[in-house]
Amino acid sequence: MIDWFSLTRIPPEDEALRAPVRSFLRDALGYRAPAKAARSWLGFDASFSRELAEQGWVGLTLPKEYGGGGRSPFARFVLVEELLAVGAPVSAHWIADRQSGPLIARYGTREQRAFYLPRICAADAFFCIGLSEPSAGSDLASIRTRALRTSTGWRLSGRKIWTTNADKSHYMIALVRTSGTADDRHRGLSQLFIDLSLPGVSIAPIEDIAGDRHFSEVTFDDVELSHDALIGTEGAGWEQVTAELAFERSGPERIYSSVVLLEAWLRMLRVANCAGQEVSSSERRALGALVTELAALRELSLSLTGRLARGESPVTEAALVKDLGTSFEQSVPTVIGDLLGARPLQGIESSLADALAYVTKIAPSYSLRGGTREILRGMIARGLGLR
Structure with a gap:
């Protein structure tokens, strides 16, 4: 495991991006209440995404010839840190920028790259x-959604669920079975582009416990796709989607989902301290432990970014950091909630209470999205040669 991670620093030219991004975010967003900011990478705001694109900050790592920034993954690391720190609503462009775009750049045909x-x-x-x-x-290896070859392309039938922003998206990249049966596991899987406006596509939003509707169930009823809907190589979908998930699991978003709540709590402690109220030893110890763990996770995520910058695909390592990161993210509302319960007579700002209520409701999903904890630990075990 020593070879998996190494201390990595953000190059100066990428660190220099931080100041202009902060300035832009101050002007574009101003103050955001913690409960709203905590929804950051589930906050869908197409106009904000387009403002960000006008700065050249959507597709930051994609090739310049296609309108991208041509920057390294370190530049995107800086950008994502700043966006999540202020709770920017990034959901509209998030998946395309983080994984669909890099997937297309790597596996797509010249025509697909030029179009998308x-x-x-x-x-x-x-x-x-x-x-x-x-x-x-x-x-994923047991999926049943199937695409059959036709004289004009593909005919798609099946269902997908927990599909983030399907009701607001233009396209889906789906992992489907193009040959064999579910018993064939990894064999016979391919990835397809799906225009979600096509006949036969039905999208039903799903409301979560926090009252948001960012998930959807998508049904394909004999959807006709053209030949060029296939991305990459037919039957190589498992290898392609595994590489794609390394992008999804390795970024700072897998450690910062609760950072707005942590910042709001820290702000409360500072105010209390300045007002002469006692900050307990339990609160100090908890704050130190959370910040220390966050710093260590950031170093691990930076190490993965370095490997992505070298063109590697750290699949197992990304699964490990994602598992550790989501465990940390889920601990934040629990630790803070318990400590706030110890000072009920002093009162809690409503903005902090609202943020805590939201993050507490949504935190269980952190270890589900991007692969469940059990699936990830199975991958880690295989990577270590334990199974």
């Missing part, structure tokens, strides 16, 4: 990913 990538970089094309199914969940 400029639209992604301009925040004119929003993507969702079709992975989980009602009968399969996180066991």
Whole structure:
């Protein structure tokens, strides 16, 4: 495991991006209440995404010839840190920027790259990913959604579930079975582009416990796709989607989902301290432990960014950091909630209470999205040669 991670620093030219991004965010967003800011990468705001694209910050790592920034993954790391720190509403362009765009740049044909990538970089094309199914969940190898070859392309039938922003997206990249049966597991899987406006596509939003409707169930009823809907190589979908998930699992968003709540709590402690109120030893110890763990996770995420910058695909390492990161993210509302319960007579600002209520409700999903904890630990075990 020593070879998996190494201390990595953000190059100066990428660190220099931080100041202009902060300035832009101050002007574009101003103050955001913690409960609203905590929805950051589930906050869908197409106009904000287009403003960000006008700065050249959507598709930051994509090739310049397609409208991208041509920057390294370190530049995107800086950008994502700043966006999440203020709770910017990034959901509209998030999946296209983070994984669909890099996937297309790596596996797409020249025509596919020329069509999709400029639209992604301009925040004119929003993507969702079709992975989980009602009968399969996180066991992607057993999916049953099927695409059959026809004289004009493909005929698609099946269902996908927990599909983030499907009802607001233009396209889906779906993992489907193009040959064999579910018993064939990894063999016979391919990835397809799906225009979600096509006849036969039905999208039903799902409301979560926090009252948001960012998930959807998508049904395909004999949807006709053209030949060029296939991305990459037929039958190589498992390898392609595994590489794609390394992008999804390795970024700072997998450690910062609760950072707005942590910042709001820290602000309360500072105010209390300045007002002469006692900050207990329990609160100090908890704050120190949370910040220390966050710093260590950031170093791990930076190490993965370095490997992505070298063109590697750290699949197992990304699964490990995602598992550790989501465990941290889920601990934040629990720790803070318990400590706030110890000072009920002093009162809690409503903005902090609202943020805590929201993050507490949504935190269980952190270890589901991007692969469940059980699936990830199975991958880690295989990577270590333990199974």
